[in-house]
Amino acid sequence: MQINEKILTFMEGxxxxxxNEDAIKIGVNKFYLSKLTKDGVIERMGPGIYGDPNLFEDEMFNLQYRFKKGIFxxxxxxxxHGMxxxxxxxxxxxxxxPYNTAALVKEEVRAYTQKKELYDLGITTGITPNGNMVKVYNREKTLCDLVRGKNRKDAELISQAMNEYVRTSSKNITKLMKYAEIMRVSKVIRNYMEVLL
Structure with missing residues (x-):
């Protein structure tokens, strides 16, 4: 299989x-990605990210590739999560x-930082509207973040999210309450659950 074909086959899947990391994993020098870009076969979507020119750019995927420690x-x-x-x-x-978020100022990103034990809590994967997998906090961690964080003033958003959560068959109240204890928002979460369940 020729190198160009190897790259395009990988992209198809x-x-x-x-x-750049993918190219290295499949045994292709990243020089060939630049060459295919110059030839108009693929397009540079961001630093180290290339895509099919006919694709809509996936900003979420690009952001997470560039800022690997960032969790949506x-x-x-x-x-x-559709909530x-x-x-x-x-x-x-x-x-x-600590994480230096200065590079994110130019991006369309609101950056938050959390101590390690909270940052590591509830990391899972989700699918962007363009079909790419990204790291995101699970529903339970997200609800706790909302009532704990700066967004807690948005009562309408929190109420809608809580309602969507209790409607899903994949809800895990035990996990939600465990996270609420760790994040010190158990009273607020319990009040929502008592009303909605």
Whole structure:
């Protein structure tokens, strides 16, 4: 198999994307990605990320590739999990403390930091609207973040998210209450659950 064909075959099986890291994993020098870009066969979507020119750019996938420690959280996590009808205008990402978020100022990102034990809690994967897998906090961690964080003033958003959560068959109240204890929001979460369940 020729190198160009190897790259395009990989992209076909990876939602139209390839990164510098992917190229190395499949035994291809990243020089060939630059060459295919110059030839107009693929397009550079961001630093180290290449895609099919006919694709809509997946901003979430690109952001997480560039900022690997970022986990989609808050409103963005609600959107990925289908718990809100609001499409995020800016993406919410959480990073371990201390993390220099200065590079995110130019991006459409609201950056949050959490101490390591909270940052590591509830990390899972979700699918972007473009079909790519990204790291996101699970529903339970997201709900606890909402009532604990700066978004707690948005009562309508929290209420909608709580209602969506209790309607899903995949809800895990035990896990939700465990996270609420760890994050010191158990009273607030318990009040919501007592009303909705």
């Amino acid at each position: 990876n939602n139209g994307y390839i990164t 959280s808050y409103n963005t996590a609600l959107f990925i 809100t009808d609001r499409t995020p205008r800016r993406f919410d990402m959480t990073f371990p403390r």
